[in-house]
Amino acid sequence: MQTPSEKLRDAWTRHAAAVARKINLAWWIQTLSTPLVTVGLVGACVLLLIRREAPDSQAWVLGLSAFGTVALLAGIAWLVARRRFEKPEQSLVRIEASMRLRNALSAAKAGVAPWPELPPKVDAGVEWHWQRVLIPPFAALLFLVAGLFFPVSARTNPVVDKDEPLAWAKLESDLQRLDEDKTLDETYIEEMKKKLEELRAQKEEDWFSHSSLEATDSLKKEHTSQVDKLERELERADKALGNLEKNAGGMSAADKEKLLNQFDQALQGLQNGALKPNSKLLDQLKQLDPKNLGQIPPDQLQQLRDAMKKAGKACKDCQGGDCQGDEWLDELLDGDGKGKGGGSGDGDKDGDKDGEGAGKGGVDRGPGHSPGMLGAEGKKLDTGDLTGLESKDLSRSLPGDLLQLQDGEHDVDKSAVGSHAGGEAGATGDGGDRVWKDALDPDEQKAMKKFFGQ
Known part of the structure; x- marks a missing residue:
């Protein structure tokens, strides 16, 4: 308490x-x-x-x-x-x-x-x-x-991609262009894309190595070769069919056999190439009998030729990954793209002689290029003769300036010279002997004797 x-x-x-x-x-x-x-x-x-x-x-x-x-x-x-x-x-x-x-x-x-x-x-x-x-x-x-x-936006780190070889992007664009065309076989395109992805799968620091660039160049050359081959075989087959259809009645047996061989060779090239037309177009070409074109409806034959031209145009638009064709080169060489050579531009020896175009040439038709490979020849200038200018004011002349040109003759002494004894003291000597004996002072003569023993 x-x-x-x-x-x-x-x-x-x-x-x-x-x-x-x-x-x-x-x-x-x-x-x-x-x-x-x-x-x-x-x-x-x-x-x-x-x-x-x-x-x-x-x-x-x-x-x-x-x-x-x-x-x-x-x-x-x-x-x-x-x-x-x-x-x-x-x-x-x-x-x-x-x-x-x-x-x-x-x-x-x-x-x-x-x-x-x-x-x-x-x-x-x-x-x-x-x-x-x-x-x-x-x-x-x-x-x-x-x-x-407080609301804040999450930072999105931009993906910084190292610049890859330009040929890869061009080749990928080329394959995309070919893939969009439904007249071509997709097997080749898929294989090329797979090879391209294998190159990209390397470490980024190895993209520009010697082996990588060499493989890229080889892949590009292979692709260019296949595209060119397909375009060439399609064009040859289409041209053979066109000539057979056009000149079926007035053609000799030899010429007809030649066109049939051209078509068969083109068909074999289409079948053997890595890049082929799609299976539908290829089957139609296999089933086609060039000897009996008259029995095929014209509209059906025209559809077949149009499909071949479409596939050929796709190849022409994509050459080696550039996807631009060669039109820019033609314009550069020929100005407006039209040559002055005779022929319609298709290289036929019996084509339209009044047409314009360089033609594509052939084994029996010459190279097919225009006369002016570097464009139209410019107008020649009349330059005339070269004329020298003469200055009368010598007070303004500089060292090295040309003052006068004149023609003249050598002053030759034609007087007779008597013979001299070999041991005569008054002999002047001949040729080189005179140069080094009479034109040198005593010290120089001693030096020459010392080195040359004379």
């Missing part, structure tokens, strides 16, 4: 402890405020950056990380602020000073005086400034919440 004096002591001690806690909390908040705002701002930026760079990050993981950072900062601030913390005994002094108790609490604590009566309100003389207390943690919390929930 406590006495009244002990009850007063405990009451004053509790009030002193509450004041001490209030003072110590204020010191802790003051120490924490500035770092908390700084960490909140920096943390918000870090959270936004993480959410942009790693959009798969879980929100609760980020929130827990932010809370842990704030807790660690609060613990550090608590340790720093402890140096200023106030004890309950100091709070008793603060209370008696604020309430003007004239050291009554200190004396009662020392046991030299009784504890004074507890007033209705104990005033320690300190009050909270809530704006200074709440603004820093509220600002830090706002920053962190914004970093966690």
